Amino acid sequence: MAKIVVDPITRIEGHLRIEAEIEDGKIKDAWSSSTMFRGIEKILKGRDPRDAWYWTQRFCGVCTTVHSIASIRAVEDALKIKIPPNAQLIRNIIIGIQGVQDHVIHFYHLHALDWVDITSALKADPVKTASLAASISDWPNNSATHFKAVQEKLNAFVGTGRLGPFANAYWGHPAYKLPPEANLMATAHYLEALEWQKEVIKIHAILGSKNPHPQTFLVGGMSIPVDPDSQNALNADRLITIKRLLAKAQDFVEKVYIPDLLAIASFYKDWAAIGGGVGNFLSYGEFPDPINGNLWFPPGAIMNKDISKVLPLDQQKVTEYVDHSWYEYQDAKGKGLHPWKGESEAKYTGPKPPYEFLDTDKKYSWVKAPRYDEAAMEVGPLARILVAYVAGHKESKAAVDMVLGKLGVGPAALFSTLGRTAARGIDALLIARQTPVWLDALIANIGKGDYRIHANEMWDPKTWPAEASGYGWHEAPRGALGHWIKIKDQKIYNYQAVVPSTWNASPRDAKGQRGPYEAALVGTPVAKPDQPLEILRTIHSFDPCLACAVHVTDATGNELVRVKVS
Template structure:
């Protein structure tokens, strides 16, 4: 029995370590460990609740809007503040383009190299690459001349011996399946996506003054003024620029991302049976529809992969355990706390770095173990689409069925690494198609003379109750995000955030139940234990995001080989 340690996992956000036992060429057990402590919740105590969003943005440098939205919604929920329709629509547009940009970046720059062998593209015939690209899309750059130019750039890059972001990967690994032409096509689109995302995210600069971390969020609405006669406000010129950028975002998703996703997936259909995970899925739902009280993307939970039943979600059923986390609860071990009562008292009891292995029988992660009705839950685009699909969401059902038909697989294929990757693409497509509709609604409201973007009725803390508690939910690109707040005497008494990667990267709980990463890795085949590409495929399908090295150990814990990995 060999033990593999990957620390840190690369191309993710933050610091993640995976330890896995391997028997007969497959992962037989796995442990997920976050190796960095985050303490912003402690920093927030005694501060003005209206300022919380500005601090919580800094939970992450990748999810640049999500904690702002969840935090503001938590305060609005606690104080029963209703926001104007225009503010809701502006938030939807900001959230929408964040999701679209994030999903495209994930596919090409964080996950694609698990499936695409960049250097194989050097062997490709540019004319055949152009024919392949033209067979799946009418994207205007599908020409032999264009792909030949990309190939020449790649040759020059490799010849210099400085591969930059493409260095240290497992090029030539036996688990790669794409022909050279498909690899060249994907490499070209990798480079295109870098330029594309720089442009479309300008929407955040228009509506939020900057990116990352837009500055115009506000409890009660938004802080961006609407005035057709002012160059310093949201006017007709800026609205038309947003419309142009949304059209550009949608075109790339429809004509590049989705065709590439289907082309790559068609070579890896066996991954529709790998990486299933815990089988329970949670979505908070999102994109409020002004005036209707409904969410465009519905909330719900699915247990045991049963798509015949969507369970309504209640925030009261969320708890967090720390039996295998480097925290201590005042009530002792074996107890799960609701986030309103949550504690973040850390007590590191692990080995001192550098170390070989964690104490996986004891505490081994800075991530807590969130549970819904005491069950581990997967969150993310797959959970979001499964809940919507099972709820009868028309657009979701049509898109999911269409992709499954093109791949020649059934709905059961969704419960897998491949299904998780496909779900992110479908989610991106649907949001890219829906976001322009929210812009049209905003333009229509403005045309009718409605410029209101903020409700200031409860802006004065003197109007607040002595004590209040609230929660804010958001479907971030990576999944169900919740912020919980307690307010006393106009100050924050307690604050807890349960983020998507807390759900997915969860260690064992008090009952010994694995978290989603851990469960998804069990049964994963490894062609070469010294180059555990397959582990990266499944972990990246959840979209955690950073970079560093891999360590591989034998059964007795001795280092066998040490390799850098992209």
């Protein structure tokens, strides 16, 4: 039995190590380890709860809005603050376009190279490529002239020997199945997506003053003023610009992303039976209605791949274990702690680098092991779409049925690496179509003369109770994100964030249950252990973001940097 290590997993945010045992050409067992430590929760203690969103969004530079909104919701829940409709609609637009942009970036720039062989694109016939592209979409750039120009650009790029993101890949690997023309089409759209994402995210600059890390979030609403007649506020001109950019986003998703997803997936249908994982799925739901607060994406859990029902959620059932994580609970050894009682006391007990393998029978990761009702749960677009589909969300059902119908597979195919990738595209499509609806509602509300953007009640700490607890849930692009806060004497007493990649990248718990990455890798075929492309396919299908789950520390305990404030 061979044991291999992939460290680091590239084309993700943060540091992730995978160890896997391979027997008879398949993965028999796997271990997911993050080699960084997160400590921002400890930094937050004693600070003003109204400032927490500004700190927590620095968990990561990719998940640029998600921690802000989860943190603000946690404080608003603790203090029972209801925000005005305009603020809710603006939040929906900000996090909506973040989700669409994030999914497109993931598909093309982080995941596509697991399926697309760039070197093969150099052999393609541009005329045949144009014919293929025209058969699936009327996108204006799907012409022989455009594809020939892309091929020439790619040839020149390769000729320099400086391959950038295309270096050190497993080109020519036997697991690649796309014909040269499909590879050239996908490569051309990879390059187009780079320019597209830069444009559509300007919505964050308009509504949030900057990107990444928009600055206009605020406990109780938003800080951007609304006045259709003012040049220094959200006015008619800016709303029209947002409308144009949302249309641009939707057009690309419908005419490029989804057609490419379907075309590529049609060559890899065998991956609809690989990477199923733990079989339990958790979604917090998302996009509150500005009037009644009902969520557009419904919340819920699906257990044991049972798509006959969605179970209601209870936040008290969320716990985190550290039996195989480099943390120490003071009085809860072998037990899971609810985030309100959570601790983040680091205690590294692993080997000193350099080392060949981790001692996976003991502690082997900086990621904790979250569990819902004592079960390991997968979170992310697949969980979100499955819960919505089973719950009868009409838009999700129509989109899922369309994609499955075109691929000629049934719902069971969703429980896989391919299904995870397809669900991300479906998620992007649904949000891209719905975000303009929220913009129209915002325009209509402003047109009625409602310029309210912030709720003033409970803003003054003198009005707060002596102690308060709250939690904020958000369906981030990568899945269920939760922030839990305890406030005492107007200051943060305890703060814990359980992020999507903590759920998915978790190590074993006290019962030895594998986390979703680990479970999904079991049974995965590996054609060439020295080039484990298949491991990348399944892990990338989750879109890991380890920076959200952990932050860096030196394993030897040495000081890395000292920041002085003068």
